[in-house]
Amino acid sequence: MELRECQRLMARIYGERDAARGPERTLLWMLSEAGEVADAYIKNSKNLGPEFADLLAWMLSTCNVLGIDLQREFLSRYSAGCPRCGEIPCTCPAR
Numbered sequence: 527m528e529l530r531e532c533q534r535l536m537a538r539i540y541g542e543r544d545a546a547r548g549p550e551r552t553l554l555w556m557l558s559e560a561g562e563v564a565d566a567y568i569k570n571s572k573n574l575g576p577e578f579a580d581l582l583a584w585m586l587s588t589c590n591v592l593g594i595d596l597q598r599e600f601l602s603r604y605s606a607g608c609p610r611c612g613e614i615p616c617t618c619p620a621r
């Protein structure tokens with residue numbers, strides 16, 4: 527399943543709820559899921575994988591509410607390599 531299909535699946539499952547919630551609250555939920563990923567990692571939880579899945583689901587929901595095609599944006603930004611140096615692998619100074 528491509529990322530675009532995953533995003534469409536989230537629209538089918540949660541599209542009406544996401545639209546009713548609106549972009550600001552959906553974005554806040556996405557960020558709270560990022561916190562749950564960090565919490566699962568810190569606690570060495572077996573739920574780390576599912577928490578990442580939830581974070582991606584919320585990211586895709588947020589993109590749906592905002593009208594962003596995440597697959598298109600991702601490929602536009604990264605398919606040719608690092609957006610800064612253009613290399614694969616990246617040759618930018620480590621941050």
Ligand SMILES: [Zn+2]
Binds near residue numbers: 608609611613618
């Ligand atoms: Zn780079």
